[in-house]
Amino acid sequence: MAAHSFESFDFDASPGLDEVAAGMLPDSVLSVGGLTAYLQALLEQDVQLQQVWVTGEVSSAHRHRSGLFFTLRDPDDGASINCVAWHNSLNQMVTTPTAGEQVVVLGRISLYPQRGNYQLVVWQALPDGEGLQALRLRQMRQRLEAEGLFDPNRKRSLPSHPQTVAVVTSPQAAAWGDVQRTLRHRYPGLRVLLSPAVVQGDQAPASIVRAFTRVQQHGQAELVILSRGGGAVEDLVCFNDERVVRAIATCSIPVIAGIGHQRDESLADLAADHCAHTPTAAAEQAVPLLSDLCYQHVERILRLQRATQQHYQTAGDRLQQGRDRLQRLQLDRHLAQCQQTLAGLQQRLIHSTATRAQQAQRHCQALQQTLHSLDPKLVLQRGYALVRQENGAIARSVHAIQPSQTLWVQLADGRLRAQVLDTHPDTVE
Numbered sequence: 001m002a003a004h005s006f007e008s009f010d011f012d013a014s015p016g017l018d019e020v021a022a023g024m025l026p027d028s029v030l031s032v033g034g035l036t037a038y039l040q041a042l043l044e045q046d047v048q049l050q051q052v053w054v055t056g057e058v059s060s061a062h063r064h065r066s067g068l069f070f071t072l073r074d075p076d077d078g079a080s081i082n083c084v085a086w087h088n089s090l091n092q093m094v095t096t097p098t099a100g101e102q103v104v105v106l107g108r109i110s111l112y113p114q115r116g117n118y119q120l121v122v123w124q125a126l127p128d129g130e131g132l133q134a135l136r137l138r139q140m141r142q143r144l145e146a147e148g149l150f151d152p153n154r155k156r157s158l159p160s161h162p163q164t165v166a167v168v169t170s171p172q173a174a175a176w177g178d179v180q181r182t183l184r185h186r187y188p189g190l191r192v193l194l195s196p197a198v199v200q201g202d203q204a205p206a207s208i209v210r211a212f213t214r215v216q217q218h219g220q221a222e223l224v225i226l227s228r229g230g231g232a233v234e235d236l237v238c239f240n241d242e243r244v245v246r247a248i249a250t251c252s253i254p255v256i257a258g259i260g261h262q263r264d265e266s267l268a269d270l271a272a273d274h275c276a277h278t279p280t281a282a283a284e285q286a287v288p289l290l291s292d293l294c295y296q297h298v299e300r301i302l303r304l305q306r307a308t309q310q311h312y313q314t315a316g317d318r319l320q321q322g323r324d325r326l327q328r329l330q331l332d333r334h335l336a337q338c339q340q341t342l343a344g345l346q347q348r349l350i351h352s353t354a355t356r357a358q359q360a361q362r363h364c365q366a367l368q369q370t371l372h373s374l375d376p377k378l379v380l381q382r383g384y385a386l387v388r389q390e391n392g393a394i395a396r397s398v399h400a401i402q403p404s405q406t407l408w409v410q411l412a413d414g415r416l417r418a419q420v421l422d423t424h425p426d427t428v429e
């Protein structure tokens with residue numbers, strides 16, 4: 001936009017009211033729109049203001065369908081500036097301005113003519129100071145979570161009665177003493193191994209990783225407690241280190257994280273199989289309380305006794321019921337009746353068997369007589385003969401016999417060979 005001409009006035013030499021009343025207004029008088037346009041040109045055409053980085057605290061933020069409107073405030077002197085991030089720029093921002101956050105924004109100065117207000121049109125927003133660290137932590141958490149390091153399905157259950165527990169902590173830390181006292185009180189006779197590590201400062205991540213490696217190489221521990229007492233946020237950053245998180249997630253032994261803090265969960269807490277907010281609470285999760293075990297043991301004994309007594313009582317009741325039934329049945333008389341019935345059935349069986357045997361014998365004799373009467377030899381003895389052809393077939397009709405054909409004639413005492421001279425069929429009248 002071209003710059004509008006704007007002449008300066010010498011207010012001391014300005015015309016008086018009489019001159020104004022007389023219509024003697026200066027030629028350089030501007031309209032509101034003209035003045036606003038001039039100021040807009042000054043602001044928007046300034047090279048320094050076309051791309052400027054501004055840091056401040058977001059005091060308010062309101063979503064609108066066209067974009068995000070928020071106010072950036074300087075907490076030191078109370079100065080503030082209105083800002084707007086249009087909808088097409090929001091998806092490209094590293095962080096979205098939120099009330100209460102300290103941010104660094106990149107944008108250009110623009111003037112809104114309708115209200116005569118200037119504002120900062122924002123293209124990009126970055127977290128400032130601790131906000132940047134939070135962004136990095138959030139990005140690492142999302143990446144490790146995508147790898148499955150925090151998946152609840154991969155978390156293992158703790159051994160119910162471990163005999164050896166390893167503790168990864170600093171031997172000078174109060175947490176080491178708290179863990180020892182708690183374990184000794186809850187589970188006397190437990191073997192506790194210390195794998196010393198630095199749990200604060202730049203050397204802490206590598207030291208913790210080495211401590212986990214020692215525990216796994218030793219091969220005796222059934223459970224690992226990662227412990228540290230409370231402290232400032234900056235003292236606990238080692239538990240958000242990627243090396244520590246991977247050492248916990250890949251440990252072959254179940255891990256309890258007992259990091260004393262009153263803040264959000266660390267990445268070490270998320271990677272561990274179980275977590276507690278204090279070293280003492282972690283030790284309490286690691287082993288059962290001996291008095292509880294004794295109480296549970298006594299309870300099991302009492303339940304077993306009650307179950308045994310109930311079983312004996314039930315068996316005794318059933319035995320008595322059986323005795324009562326036997327008495328009601330009068331078994332001796334019932335047995336005599338059964339013997340009498342059995343003797344009657346035996347007599348009936350013998351009689352029936354004898355009768356059927358006699359009937360079968362008579363039938364057999366009748367069949368023998370019938371067979372004897374049908375014996376071919378008896379027929380031959382009465383003067384009959386059996387004539388067969390040479391092939392052995394019985395000659396049943398003269399029509400099947402040809403003259404000169406040889407026949408065999410069977411008589412009662414032997415057979416003879418004959419030759420047919422002629423055939424004379426019977427004439428039917």
